Amino acid sequence: MGVSMGTKGSANRQRIVEAADHLFYSRGYNQTSFSDISDETGIPRGNFYYYFKTKEDILSAVVDSRLDIFRQVLDDCEAKSSDPRQRLLAFAETPVHNQQQVIEYGCPIGTLSSELCKEQAHEISSGRLTAVFDLIRDWCIEQFRALGFENRAHDLSMDLLAKLQGITLMANIYHDRKFLSRATEDVQAWLQQVTTN
Amino acid sequence: MGVSMGTKGSANRQRIVEAADHLFYSRGYNQTSFSDISDETGIPRGNFYYYFKTKEDILSAVVDSRLDIFRQVLDDCEAKSSDPRQRLLAFAETPVHNQQQVIEYGCPIGTLSSELCKEQAHEISSGRLTAVFDLIRDWCIEQFRALGFENRAHDLSMDLLAKLQGITLMANIYHDRKFLSRATEDVQAWLQQVTTN
DNA sequence: GTCTATACCTTGATAGAC
DNA sequence: GTCTATCAAGGTATAGAC
Numbered sequence: 001m002g003v004s005m006g007t008k009g010s011a012n013r014q015r016i017v018e019a020a021d022h023l024f025y026s027r028g029y030n031q032t033s034f035s036d037i038s039d040e041t042g043i044p045r046g047n048f049y050y051y052f053k054t055k056e057d058i059l060s061a062v063v064d065s066r067l068d069i070f071r072q073v074l075d076d077c078e079a080k081s082s083d084p085r086q087r088l089l090a091f092a093e094t095p096v097h098n099q100q101q102v103i104e105y106g107c108p109i110g111t112l113s114s115e116l117c118k119e120q121a122h123e124i125s126s127g128r129l130t131a132v133f134d135l136i137r138d139w140c141i142e143q144f145r146a147l148g149f150e151n152r153a154h155d156l157s158m159d160l161l162a163k164l165q166g167i168t169l170m171a172n173i174y175h176d177r178k179f180l181s182r183a184t185e186d187v188q189a190w191l192q193q194v195t196t197n
Numbered sequence: 198m199g200v201s202m203g204t205k206g207s208a209n210r211q212r213i214v215e216a217a218d219h220l221f222y223s224r225g226y227n228q229t230s231f232s233d234i235s236d237e238t239g240i241p242r243g244n245f246y247y248y249f250k251t252k253e254d255i256l257s258a259v260v261d262s263r264l265d266i267f268r269q270v271l272d273d274c275e276a277k278s279s280d281p282r283q284r285l286l287a288f289a290e291t292p293v294h295n296q297q298q299v300i301e302y303g304c305p306i307g308t309l310s311s312e313l314c315k316e317q318a319h320e321i322s323s324g325r326l327t328a329v330f331d332l333i334r335d336w337c338i339e340q341f342r343a344l345g346f347e348n349r350a351h352d353l354s355m356d357l358l359a360k361l362q363g364i365t366l367m368a369n370i371y372h373d374r375k376f377l378s379r380a381t382e383d384v385q386a387w388l389q390q391v392t393t394n
Numbered sequence: 395g396t397c398t399a400t401a402c403c404t405t406g407a408t409a410g411a412c
Numbered sequence: 413g414t415c416t417a418t419c420a421a422g423g424t425a426t427a428g429a430c
Contacts (some may be wrong), residue, residue, distance in 0.1 A: 028315040030227050033423065035214060044397055049425065063295025111311055113370045114303060118225040130370055140402090158367060158376055159383070173310045173327060179355055186356070209413090230405065241410080241415055252406065 013051040013061075015041050021062045025101075026106050028115055029059060035096060046096065056122055066108060066132050074139045084143035085195050089188050091140070092160070095168050096184050106172035109133060110165045147195050154187060163187045210248040210258075212238050218259045220296075222305050225312055226256060235238050253319055263305060263329050265357065273334045281340035286385050288337070288359070292365050293381050296374060303369035304343045306330060307362045334358060344392055 019040040025033040034045045034055070052058045077090040095102050105111065109132045114127050116122070140157035149156060164187065172181035216237040220229040231242045231252070249255045274287040292299050302308065305331045313319070313326050337354035346353060361384065368377035 010395095022429095028227070028312065030225070030315070031317050033316060034425090045424090046398070046400095046426080047396065050395070056423070066203050074353065098227045098392060100415080104309060105316070106314060110366060111315070114308055114311055114366060116309050117303060117369055118228060118308070119223045119302070120225070133370060155379070158371075158373075159380065162363035163360070164363070165360035166361070167367045169307060169311060169362045169366065170359045172314055173330060176355075176356075182352070183356065185360060207413095231407090232404080242406090243416070243418095246407070246413070250407095369415065 012043060016048060016051060017061045017065055020058050021065050024062055026105050056124055060128060063128050063131055067135060070132055070135055084146040088143050088191055092187050092191060095164060096181055098181055102168055103171055103175050103177055107165060107168040109166060203238040209240060211290060213245060213248060214258045214262055217255050217332055218262055221259055223302050236288055252345055253321055260325050260328055264332060267332055281343040285340050289384050289388060292361060293374055293378055296377055300368055300372050303363060307365060
């Protein structure tokens with residue numbers, strides 16, 4: 001790479017993050033080894049330490065990657081409509097939009113956060129643990145505020161996230177597509193109802 | 198132990214299961230080692246294999262233990278009232294009743310199931326994975342049926358579990374006691390509303 | 395920058411003395 | 413039944429050649 005893309009832009013680094021992202025999602029962070037990432041990328045284990053100091057540094061890069069992905073998701077929701085209500089309804093569709101993965105592995109944010117919440121050795125800053133949730137929650141707060149819910153915006157956002165996390169978790173555990181669809185419609189009906197006052 | 202309590206009733210076996218239960222909850226199943234259980238019980242690592250063939254056998258025993266615990270929880274809810282509505286309202290209180298642990302480690306059933314849903318080597322039967330959820334869901338179905346909701350009993354039970362899982366997960370990740378309390382009241386209000394028709 | 399070899403530790407599991 | 417010693421495998425991380 002003679003071209004200047006900085007250390008963070010290295011092609012190999014990128015491939016490592018992508019493989020780790022996929023593996024952390026499908027197997028969990030703790031159950032993913034350097035060998036797994038090596039197998040998926042073809043890059044030798046020992047080589048990772050040129051790009052990352054520790055496994056947690058890879059995790060941190062994966063979180064950054066997921067932040068980018070969800071920023072894109074939220075941008076798309078904004079692009080679909082100028083009406084905050086429609087934007088929220090569009091966002092609520094995210095789990096069904098990714099239903100294949102959700103049924104199989106759960107929510108990429110929820111399951112990872114839940115795993116990292118457990119008491120263990122890793123010293124990941126609590127800020128990074130909720131980073132993606134914070135991003136989404138703040139975006140939801142913006143939408144609710146634009147609808148005139150100054151005081152309740154925060155609570156409503158937490159409620160929305162809790163509802164989506166709940167149906168995602170149950171759909172995952174029971175591998176139930178129909179429940180995911182039906183329950184999502186209920187969440188959207190709740191959104192309609194709560195925002196029309 | 199000259200007294201006949203059977204292999205399953207051994208005092209040491211009991212202590213292993215109790216320690217494993219606590220550790221699987223606070224650290225997660227995969228992040229709990231035999232050494233951890235040994236440290237907590239004082240029983241040497243190699244001794245576990247007299248009571249259990251594999252680590253998964255310990256997991257299975259822990260699931261049995263949690264089944265017993267939740268059977269007791271449901272019995273208590275039944276004992277509190279003969280009105281199925283009141284019983285469901287009492288059950289919805291469970292997370293706040295154990296809020297200390299819920300805030301710190303999440304739901305003992307939800308987090309474990311979520312962890313075990315991930316793709317890995319362990320060959321735990323999918324039946325045991327949802328065993329505790331099945332127990333609770335079936336109990337909820339009974340209550341809704343008793344209230345006259347023959348057709349919707351299953352859906353309503355899934356909805357209730359999803360709501361409780363969602364608020365528990367968010368309360369855990371954000372370590373937010375107030376949210377847990379407020380959102381639980383909302384779930385109870387929903388229960389009241391949906392059962393008064 | 396890339397790769398191999400390997401150090402060092404912990405894991406789940408076994409063997410065998412008592 | 414209880415305990416110690418140990419196994420083989422796999423984990424993260426490091427050193428150093430190219």
